[in-house]
Each structure stands twice: as structure tokens, then as C-alpha cells.
Amino acid sequence: MQYYSLQNHQHRASFREAVIQGLAPDKGLYFPLEIPKLDKDFAERLEEYDPLYIARKVIQPFIGDEIPEHHLKQIIRDTLSFPFPLREIEENVYALELFHGPTLAFKDVGARFMAGCLGYFRRGNEKPVTVLVATSGDTGGAVAQGFHHVPGVEVVILYPSGKVSELQEKQLTTLGGNIHALEINGTFDDCQRMVKTAFLDAELQAQRPLTSANSINVARWLPQMFYYFMAYRKVKHWHKETVISVPSGNFGNICAGMMAAAMGLPVYHFIAATNVNDTVPRYLQNGRYEPHSAVPTLSNAMDVADPSNFVRILQLFAGNERALKASLSAYSFTDKETAAAMEAVFREHQYLMDPHGAVGYLGLKQYLRQHPGHTGIFLETAHPVKFTNVLPEGLRAGVDMPERIQQLFHLQKTAVRMDADYAQLKDWLMQA
Numbered sequence: 001m002q003y004y005s006l007q008n009h010q011h012r013a014s015f016r017e018a019v020i021q022g023l024a025p026d027k028g029l030y031f032p033l034e035i036p037k038l039d040k041d042f043a044e045r046l047e048e049y050d051p052l053y054i055a056r057k058v059i060q061p062f063i064g065d066e067i068p069e070h071h072l073k074q075i076i077r078d079t080l081s082f083p084f085p086l087r088e089i090e091e092n093v094y095a096l097e098l099f100h101g102p103t104l105a106f107k108d109v110g111a112r113f114m115a116g117c118l119g120y121f122r123r124g125n126e127k128p129v130t131v132l133v134a135t136s137g138d139t140g141g142a143v144a145q146g147f148h149h150v151p152g153v154e155v156v157i158l159y160p161s162g163k164v165s166e167l168q169e170k171q172l173t174t175l176g177g178n179i180h181a182l183e184i185n186g187t188f189d190d191c192q193r194m195v196k197t198a199f200l201d202a203e204l205q206a207q208r209p210l211t212s213a214n215s216i217n218v219a220r221w222l223p224q225m226f227y228y229f230m231a232y233r234k235v236k237h238w239h240k241e242t243v244i245s246v247p248s249g250n251f252g253n254i255c256a257g258m259m260a261a262a263m264g265l266p267v268y269h270f271i272a273a274t275n276v277n278d279t280v281p282r283y284l285q286n287g288r289y290e291p292h293s294a295v296p297t298l299s300n301a302m303d304v305a306d307p308s309n310f311v312r313i314l315q316l317f318a319g320n321e322r323a324l325k326a327s328l329s330a331y332s333f334t335d336k337e338t339a340a341a342m343e344a345v346f347r348e349h350q351y352l353m354d355p356h357g358a359v360g361y362l363g364l365k366q367y368l369r370q371h372p373g374h375t376g377i378f379l380e381t382a383h384p385v386k387f388t389n390v391l392p393e394g395l396r397a398g399v400d401m402p403e404r405i406q407q408l409f410h411l412q413k414t415a416v417r418m419d420a421d422y423a424q425l426k427d428w429l430m431q432a
């Protein structure tokens with residue numbers, strides 16, 4: 001498969017080049033030259049197939065022959081090595097739990113898949129490549145876990161000081177080895193800006209080749225399509241029009257879902273649910289894309305004001321605003337509404353949501369109020385234990401902390417503190 005840059009449609013790259021570079025040299029995101037179409041028969045009979053087979057059918061056209069089949073099978077086996085249960089919460093409302101991986105958030109899938117691809121492409125290479133990544137909370141831990149001990153790969157993670165939970169911080173600052181954490185005095189958007197600047201710095205890249213493991217990297221973005229096939233596989237026999245609500249920050253996950261739909265997965269409608277960082281809901285209302293600065297919320301992994309992947313969604317619809325609106329609704333919710341939803345769902349259904357899942361739930365409920373009669377799924381993107389510190393008082397006792405998570409709190413944090421200043425980052429990268 002060839003990819004082109006969204007900044008310059010003439011610029012082309014192979015899957016391998018897109019994975020290794022992360023971002024095109026002109027700063028554009030990579031986008032597949034063609035959208036592969038699934039056989040109708042395949043979509044109709046999804047529930048008959050094994051998830052590993054489905055995953056390979058779905059991702060293979062995006063890779064072509066750049067990874068041999070037996071190796072791709074292995075990468076998929078390593079990626080999807082935990083369950084994705086679908087739970088009925090109330091009538092016509094289901095949660096697809098994506099948090100049963102090693103770092104208890106859905107980003108494990110993309111991170112592990114990308115680590116597998118990059119490890120394959122860099123095998124036998126003498127000069128290591130550095131994965132440089134900004135995290136608003138969960139990316140860091142998932143990338144750290146996914147790439148820990150992958151030969152030929154160093155990982156540098158930037159995270160906003162004081163804006164990630166204690167558990168998230170432990171997950172990205174305690175592994176050691178090839179994993180390095182930089183604690184930035186600033187916001188996630190600052191971290192993301194510093195990372196993007198580094199990618200464009202030819203002098204730095206000559207000394208130290210960089211790639212990204214944010215959802216801008218196609219190898220992290222595309223495997224997120226698997227969730228939607230997994231969900232559909234389980235709900236298909238309901239014979240209802242199924243809508244999916246995705247708690248969204250950088251819009252990588254929902255964009256993967258919309259790519260799955262473009263390939264032929266019959267999802268009736270998507271709902272992007274955001275916290276008060278509502279650039280996309282405002283855009284769908286008034287047609288103006290106007291990011292404010294990011295505001296900290298309970299659902300911190302979605303505190304993104306200028307979501308990188310939204311341009312990919314626009315590209316999927318080739319500027320056809322009517323078609324976009326027919327496929328996508330977006331709503332935003334305050335922390336107060338989020339906390340109230342967590343309490344109400346726990347009280348009425350004994351189901352404990354994390355703040356991100358709760359935003360997804362709220363988005364789904366709002367859509368269903370306006371469009372009754374659909375079946376809805378919201379993606380529960382993180383285990384509530386990751387956010388115990390922000391759960392409403394009455395819910396904290398209900399959280400079971402897995403053993404391997406308890407152990408993390410005894411480990412020593414190691415991070416380099418730095419201002420939100422590109423010059424400091426560059427110095428550190430040139431010297432380290």
C-alpha cells in the first residue's frame with residue numbers, strides 16, 4: 001500500500017516508510033492512497049470468523065507484502081492477546097471494554113501492533129531509531145510497555161507535569177532500559193508541539209533518527225479498526241442499526257472506526273464524545289475549526305484542543321460536509337455531567353465506568369434520546385482503577401486494584417524535568 005501526505009498529495013511513501021517516519025517530511029499526516037473494500041460476504045459473516053483472522057483480513061491490504069504473512073500473524077497474535085468483552089449496561093446500551101491489556105487502556109493495541117511492525121522493519125539495523133512521543137496520559141504507558149526491550153528502538157516520552165494520574169505516571173517512568181521519560185512543565189499541547197518540531201529538525205534527525213508512536217503513526221492508528229469489527233461481530237445478530245460512541249481526544253480511535261466503515265463495516269452512525277475540549281463539536285455546529293487552549297478535565301487523556309487526526313476524518317469524506325454530518329455527531333460534556341453519569345450508572349446498574357468511558361456513555365445517551373430505537377455501543381477505553389483519584393468519593397471503594405498494578409506504586413519514578421521549550425528538548429536528545 002502507498003500512503004500520501006495530507007499536506008502534499010504528490011508525496012508518496014510505502015507502509016514501511018510511513019511507519020519509520022511517523023510524519024511526512026512536510027509535516028503532513030500519512031493517509032492510504034486507496035481505501036480497501038471488504039467483500040460483502042465477509043462483513044455479513046463476521047461472527048463466523050476467528051478474531052485473529054478478521055484482524056489480518058482487515059489490516060493486510062494496508063501493509064501489502066511489506067511484512068510476510070507468517071510474521072504479520074505473529075504480530076497480530078501478540079497484539080490481540082487479551083479479551084474485548086461486550087457488556088450490556090442497560091436496554092440497548094452496551095459497553096465494549098477495551099481495557100484488559102497490560103496498561104489497562106485501549107492504547108495497548110495500537111502500541112503493541114506498532115512495536116511489532118517497527119521491530120520487524122528495524123531488525124538487524126545498527127543505528128537505533130528513537131520513538132519520540134507526547135502523552136496526555138495513556139499513550140505513554142502503552143508505548144513504554146509495547147516497546148520495552150524491543151531491539152534497535154529507544155523510546156522518549158514527553159508528558160505534562162502534574163496532569164497525568166499517579167498510576168499513569170508510574171507506568172511510564174518506572175520501566176527503565178530503553179524507555180526514557182521527560183516531565184514537561186506545560187500542557188499536553190506543549191508536549192505535542194515540541195515533538196512535532198523535533199520531527200522537522202533535519203540536524204537532529206541526522207544525528208538521531210526519530211519516529212512517532214502517537215496515533216499520527218499509521219501503525220498505531222490503523223489497528224484500532226479491530227475494535228469496531230470485534231464489536232460488530234458480537235452485535236450483528238440483533239438486526240438493529242448499531243451506533244458507536246467513542247470518547248475522543250486526538251480523534252485517532254474514532255477515525256479508525258470511520259475507516260472501518262469506509263471499508264464496508266456497516267456501522268450506522270458514529271458519535272464523538274468529548275469533554276469540554278470541544279473543538280470538533282463546535283466545528284460540526286458552526287463549520288469553524290477554532291481550537292482554544294486545552295483545559296484540564298477528569299478525562300485527562302482527552303484534554304486535547306487541536307486533535308491531530310481530525311484532518312484524516314475530513315479526508316475520508318473528501319470535504320463533503322453533508323456526508324460527514326450524516327455519519328458523525330459530536331457532543332461535549334462537563335466534568336460535573338461526567339461524575340454524575342458515573343454515579344448514576346453505578347447506582348442503577350452496578351457498573352463502574354472510568355471518566356473517559358463515562359463521556360462516551362453520555363454521548364451515546366444523548367444521541368439515543370434524539371434518535372430512539374437504535375442499539376448503541378460506547379467504548380470503555382480505560383479501567384476505572386487508572387482514575388481512582390478523580391472518581392466521585394462514593395465510588396472509590398468499588399474499585400478493585402489488580403495485583404500487578406499495586407506493585408507499580410512501590411517502584412521509583414525516574415524522569416528528567418524540562419520546560420516547554422524546544423531548545424531544551426533538542427539539547428537533551430543530541431546529548432543523551
Ligand SMILES: *Cc1c(COP(=O)(O)O)cnc(C)c1O
Pocket residue numbers: 105106107137138139215247248249250251252253254301302356357381382
Ligand atoms: C487516548 C484516550 C482516549 C482518546 O482517544 P483518541 O484516539 O486520542 O481520540 C480516550 N480514552 C482514553 C482512556 C485514552 O487513553
